[in-house]
Amino acid sequence: MYPGIGxxxxxxxxxxxxxxxxxxxxxxxxxxxxxxLGFVEIQGKDTGGVYGKLDRWFKEHWYxxxxxVDMMETxxxxxxxxxxxxxxxxxxxxxxxxHKLCExxxxxxxxxxxxxxxxxxxxxxxxxxEGENNMGKLTxxxxxxxxxxxxxxxxxxxxxxxGWKGEIREQQMKFKxxxxxxxxxxxxxxxxxxxxxxEVNGEDKDNIFEKLGSFFKTAWRASQIxxxxxYCDLKFQTSAFKKRGSEGENNMGLRTMELVDFMVxxxxxxxxxxxxxxxxxxxxxxxxxxxxxxDEFVQHGVDHLMVELRTVGYIEINGLHDAEDLKPHLIxxxxxxxxxxxxxxxxxxxxxxxxxxxxxxxxxxxFVNGLTNNLGRLTIKLAEFLAPHGWQLxxxxxxxxxxxxxxxxNRTLREQQVKFTRALPEKAAAPLLLIELRxxxxxxxxxxxxxxxxxxxxxxxxxxxxxxxxxTKYMNGSLPQFAPGNCDLFYVCNKFRLKPGSLSEDGRWGGxxxxxxxxxxxxxxxxxxxxxxxxxxxxxxxxxxxxSRSFQHVPAEYYDSVAAREMQMVFRHRAxxxxxxxxSSNVKPLxxxxxxxxxYWKDKGCINGxxxxxxxxxxxxxxxxxxxxxxxxxxxxxTRDRKDGQPLADRFVxxxxxxxxxxxxxxxYAERRKVVxxxxxxxxxxxxxxxxxxxxxxxxxxxxxxSVGNPANxxxxxxxxxxxxxxxxxxxxxxxxxAGKSAGTMFGPGIYLAESSTKADEYARDDAGGxxxxxxxxxxxxxxxxxxxxxxxxxxxxxxxxxxxxxxVLGDREKAVGTFRxxxxxxxxxxxxxxxxxxxxxxxGRIMPRPERETAPPVMEMAEE
Numbered sequence: 001m002y003p004g005i006g007x008x009x010x011x012x013x014x015x016x017x018x019x020x021x022x023x024x025x026x027x028x029x030x031x032x033x034x035x036x037l038g039f040v041e042i043q044g045k046d047t048g049g050v051y052g053k054l055d056r057w058f059k060e061h062w063y064x065x066x067x068x069v070d071m072m073e074t075x076x077x078x079x080x081x082x083x084x085x086x087x088x089x090x091x092x093x094x095x096x097x098x099h100k101l102c103e104x105x106x107x108x109x110x111x112x113x114x115x116x117x118x119x120x121x122x123x124x125x126x127x128x129x130e131g132e133n134n135m136g137k138l139t140x141x142x143x144x145x146x147x148x149x150x151x152x153x154x155x156x157x158x159x160x161x162x163g164w165k166g167e168i169r170e171q172q173m174k175f176k177x178x179x180x181x182x183x184x185x186x187x188x189x190x191x192x193x194x195x196x197x198x199e200v201n202g203e204d205k206d207n208i209f210e211k212l213g214s215f216f217k218t219a220w221r222a223s224q225i226x227x228x229x230x231y232c233d234l235k236f237q238t239s240a241f242k243k244r245g246s247e248g249e250n251n252m253g254l255r256t257m258e259l260v261d262f263m264v265x266x267x268x269x270x271x272x273x274x275x276x277x278x279x280x281x282x283x284x285x286x287x288x289x290x291x292x293x294x295d296e297f298v299q300h301g302v303d304h305l306m307v308e309l310r311t312v313g314y315i316e317i318n319g320l321h322d323a324e325d326l327k328p329h330l331i332x333x334x335x336x337x338x339x340x341x342x343x344x345x346x347x348x349x350x351x352x353x354x355x356x357x358x359x360x361x362x363x364x365x366x367f368v369n370g371l372t373n374n375l376g377r378l379t380i381k382l383a384e385f386l387a388p389h390g391w392q393l394x395x396x397x398x399x400x401x402x403x404x405x406x407x408x409x410n411r412t413l414r415e416q417q418v419k420f421t422r423a424l425p426e427k428a429a430a431p432l433l434l435i436e437l438r439x440x441x442x443x444x445x446x447x448x449x450x451x452x453x454x455x456x457x458x459x460x461x462x463x464x465x466x467x468x469x470x471x472t473k474y475m476n477g478s479l480p481q482f483a484p485g486n487c488d489l490f491y492v493c494n495k496f497r498l499k500p501g502s503l504s505e506d507g508r509w510g511g512x513x514x515x516x517x518x519x520x521x522x523x524x525x526x527x528x529x530x531x532x533x534x535x536x537x538x539x540x541x542x543x544x545x546x547x548s549r550s551f552q553h554v555p556a557e558y559y560d561s562v563a564a565r566e567m568q569m570v571f572r573h574r575a576x577x578x579x580x581x582x583x584s585s586n587v588k589p590l591x592x593x594x595x596x597x598x599x600y601w602k603d604k605g606c607i608n609g610x611x612x613x614x615x616x617x618x619x620x621x622x623x624x625x626x627x628x629x630x631x632x633x634x635x636x637x638x639t640r641d642r643k644d645g646q647p648l649a650d651r652f653v654x655x656x657x658x659x660x661x662x663x664x665x666x667x668x669y670a671e672r673r674k675v676v677x678x679x680x681x682x683x684x685x686x687x688x689x690x691x692x693x694x695x696x697x698x699x700x701x702x703x704x705x706x707s708v709g710n711p712a713n714x715x716x717x718x719x720x721x722x723x724x725x726x727x728x729x730x731x732x733x734x735x736x737x738x739a740g741k742s743a744g745t746m747f748g749p750g751i752y753l754a755e756s757s758t759k760a761d762e763y764a765r766d767d768a769g770g771x772x773x774x775x776x777x778x779x780x781x782x783x784x785x786x787x788x789x790x791x792x793x794x795x796x797x798x799x800x801x802x803x804x805x806x807x808x809v810l811g812d813r814e815k816a817v818g819t820f821r822x823x824x825x826x827x828x829x830x831x832x833x834x835x836x837x838x839x840x841x842x843x844x845g846r847i848m849p850r851p852e853r854e855t856a857p858p859v860m861e862m863a864e865e
Contacts, residue, residue: 027531027538028045028047028177028178029174029177029539030047030050030152031043031174031520031523031542032175033170034139034142034171035516036124036135037116037117037168037514038111039067039107039108041102041105041520042103043520044103044524050146051103058106061141061145062123063121064107064108064123065107067107069092069095070095071093071499071503074091090500101516101518105516108121109121114503124138126167126169130193130197131166131193131285133169134230135159136191136232137231139189140187140188140201143187144202147183147185147187151178151179152176152182153175153178153179154173154175154187154272154291155174155176155273155542156174156273156275157172158273158397159275159276160277160545161279161283162510164510165279166280166283167279169277170544174542179723180723180777181295181656181723184656184658186206186293186294187203187293188203189201189291190212190263191232191288192256193241194252194284194286197235197237198222199227201232201233204233208267211267219240219258220238220255221238221239222236222240224236225237240255242352244350244354246403247312248401250354251353251354251355252286252288254318254354254355256290256318257319260290260319261319261322264304270294271291271394273290273291273395275288275397275543276399276415278399282402282405283399283401283402284401303319303322304319305318305420305421306318306319306418306419307420308415308418310415311366311368311413313363313366314359316354316355317356317358317359318355321356329389331357338361339361340359341360342358343358344360365378367486369484369486371438371440371549372440372484372486373486374485375398375416376454377434377487379393379396379416379434379570380456384432386420387425387429387430390422390428392421392422393419393428393432393570395417396416396543396570397417397541397545398414398415398416398543399417400413400414400415410549430573430574431457431573432570432571434456435454435526436454436566436568437452437453437493437496439498439517439563439565439566440564441513441549441561443562444507444550444553444560444562445560447498447507449562450492452490452491452493453489453493454491455467455487455488455490461536463534466534470529471491475491475493476493476494476495477492477495478492478493496519498563499515499516500512501513511561522567523542527539527569531571536573537571537572537573538571541568542570543568544567544568546565546566547564547566548561548563549564587613587662587731589609589611590609590663592609593608593663594606594609594670595667596670598666601661602661606663611663612663612664613661613731615658615730616659618656621698622659622835623656625699626654626835629692629699630651630652630778631695634651634756634757635820636648636650637820639759639762641762646848647843647848649761649841649842649848650843652757652761652841652842653841655838660730660731660833660834662832665733666832668828669829671829672784673712676712676713679804679807680711680787681711687713687787688788688790688810689713690716692717692755700716712785713786713787714783716780717783718760719752719779720754720760720763721765721778722766722767723766723767723775725777726777726779726836726838729779729833733832735828736825736827747796747797747811748796748826749798750809751825753822753824753825754821754823755823759820761776766850774847775839775840776838776841777836779833779835780837781832781834782834783830784830784831785808786806786808789806789809792813802826808825808826808830809823810822
């Protein structure tokens with residue numbers, strides 16, 4: 001396993017790595033792979049109990065089983081075997097810790113004697129000779145669970161093909177830091193298959209299926225055909241996808257950008273990811289998967305550009321109608337910097353358009369030596385050129401085809417699709433770093449391979465030396481004496497492990513080592529190091545590619561092939577780094593019905609106390625009420641608490657809200673409400689009424705009972721924060737901790753709430769650098785005001801509340817200096833955080849740019865200067 005040391009020592013080294021990297025989690029990432037051979041595998045940190053949630057979902061919905069046995073390489077008894085030369089073979093054995101190539105693995109049914117998942121529940125489906133399968137359907141089922149139920153952000157997915165004609169399929173999905181808006185925003189996947197089909201999977205929200213059908217029929221002359229719901233949700237047939245010649249030319253990039261324009265510009269959906277697959281014996285049956293998210297309230301760039309680098313000698317560009325201003329600069333770059341020339345069509349080529357612009361590359365532009373190439377370096381160079389022109393790297397992915405697999409199987413044509421979107425030049429100019437993990441087969445008898453790591457990109461803040469330390473310490477990597485010139489740093493590494501796809505693998509017909517690998521695990525560990533340990537890099541691209549290398553079987557005239565694995569990551573530098581709040585606790589059920597739950601609660605499990613918490617997307621009415629609160633409590637006033645240096649917005653625009661049904665928090669609130677109601681019997685005429693109660697009449701009515709009125713002086717109040725922390729507070733509420741909290745609080749160490757949206761916004765932050773940067777959060781909380789201890793001057797006034805004479809402190813700086821009133825509470829149970837509202841700041845009808853400060857202050861810091 002690890003040359004020079006035993007497997008136990010190697011395992012201890014891996015465990016040390018895990019302990020070192022798991023100490024800090026800034027932005028958690030998760031990688032999940034579905035393999036058609038009958039397995040599902042998870043890589044990444046178990047943040048927020050996500051492994052347990054996935055375990056329950058996998059077993060309940062997909063009927064997966066824990067993987068308990070695995071293939072293990074063992075020595076043959078006959079070391080002098082003359083029939084094949086192998087000195088070892090694989091047998092089935094109990095799965096041990098040192099066998100594992102991933103954090104957690106499942107099988108689709110029991111594992112057969114050949115080592116494959118039995119798939120006895122028919123989870124993965126495929127049929128026919130054109131590559132039809134349900135991998136897209138499975139991908140969207142899992143994505144909907146992790147986004148809508150767990151809040152994780154669907155970042156990237158990519159597909160890979162192995163086997164004789166690409167029939168062995170693998171789908172990798174990458175998720176990153178949870179964000180509450182993921183629980184609301186629907187996803188849809190559209191797959192373009194060059195054999196003539198379009199398949200759609202996901203949620204039919206905003207009539208997107210009907211809109212897509214109209215687009216396909218109008219733009220591509222497609223016809224809707226009967227879909228099999230086990231394979232896809234919607235299906236079309238079309239002749240719009242073209243290919244010609246023997247070098248892999250096709251119009252899939254052109255069609256992809258037409259679809260992106262329609263979804264982004266006309267439907268206001270955001271492109272999340274775009275990947276390619278290569279099916280067929282030659283790999284020339286292209287499959288393009290695109291995933292979009294319906295979050296039209298986020299102002300993402302709507303202009304997109306695709307540049308495709310093809311090692312056969314061409315560069316193709318699509319989306320130029322969005323980049324007319326860029327076109328002359330791009331042409332100059334291609335011709336002067338890269339020495340390209342405008343493509344001249346052959347006499348036999350038709351006039352049909354296959355791309356917007358095509359250039360012929362000089363022989364020395366593309367470096368190809370076996371499976372090693374310089375597409376990564378060219379990707380970074382292209383991104384560095386486009387950045388000053390306001391185009392930012394968004395996605396990239398690779399593919400490959402073999403024009404003559406029978407006679408020349410090692411001639412592989414590589415392709416790299418690179419997608420860009422418009423951005424501010426200063427944002428696009430952030431340095432990039434590309435890291436590629438690669439296995440290169442060196443023998444088929446027995447199957448053996450070399451591992452290499454390639455790094456491309458500038459040495460920002462000494463990152464090259466930091467990566468050198470990581471690679472040499474944990475991955476046993478070393479710099480060879482002679483390295484190819486295709487990258488900035490080149491390491492050889494012996495840590496990459498591959499396993500057969502089955503005990504009966506045939507190198508001639510399907511290839512060797514088509515099974516599990518540990519490249520995903522090392523990918524996540526490098527991501528942990530870059531994002532969490534170094535703390536100033538964001539993962540923006542993570543894609544895999546599967547190839548093979550063939551070896552002629554002597555004396556026969558056929559070839560045996562061995563799978564080659566590649567994993568490409570691109571990181572973007574972020575000065576100063578960022579942290580994302582993650583709640584690691586699971587809400588436990590109350591175990592009984594809560595006291596007097598609100599009549600508008602919807603979830604029966606919450607009403608009965610059988611469910612710990614349910615987050616309910618706000619209705620159109622509730623969102624309108626939130627906007628009334630933001631508008632009608634706005635005040636054009638700035639205090640010293642607005643420390644981000646940004647001018648005050650003139651409007652806060654609510655884009656979505658989430659309501660929390662939390663039996664345990666509600667039960668303690670209702671119990672406290674009885675106490676406050678009793679103590680207020682003679683004080684009702686002296687109640688202070690916050691401005692929020694007149695801002696939205698419909699929302700305020702929820703604080704008043706039809707028969708008893710509002711004896712505890714309930715009211716809705718506001719608390720500004722960042723979106724992820726807002727949802728965490730919905731789960732855990734606020735905590736009053738008096739120890740050491742007296743410094744920096746104006747009216748005592750309590751929980752500070754506001755009646756003005758302007759005041760709450762002083763403490764609001766966005767989740768900087770995430771999918772929803774530029775969106776802020778305010779909590780709309782029920783609060784038991786009861787009797788008010790009113791003061792205009794700073795001081796510690798907790799005692800009059802704690803001794804029961806009053807129920808909260810009202811700091812009236814509005815009367816004293818013309819700013820705001822704040823409401824301070826010293827009992828946790830006096831507050832029930834009910835709504836998280838996500839909004840953007842606008843001034844003069846335009847969205848304001850985000851300020852430099854990125855992190856929200858602790859809740860105890862809410863105090864006016």
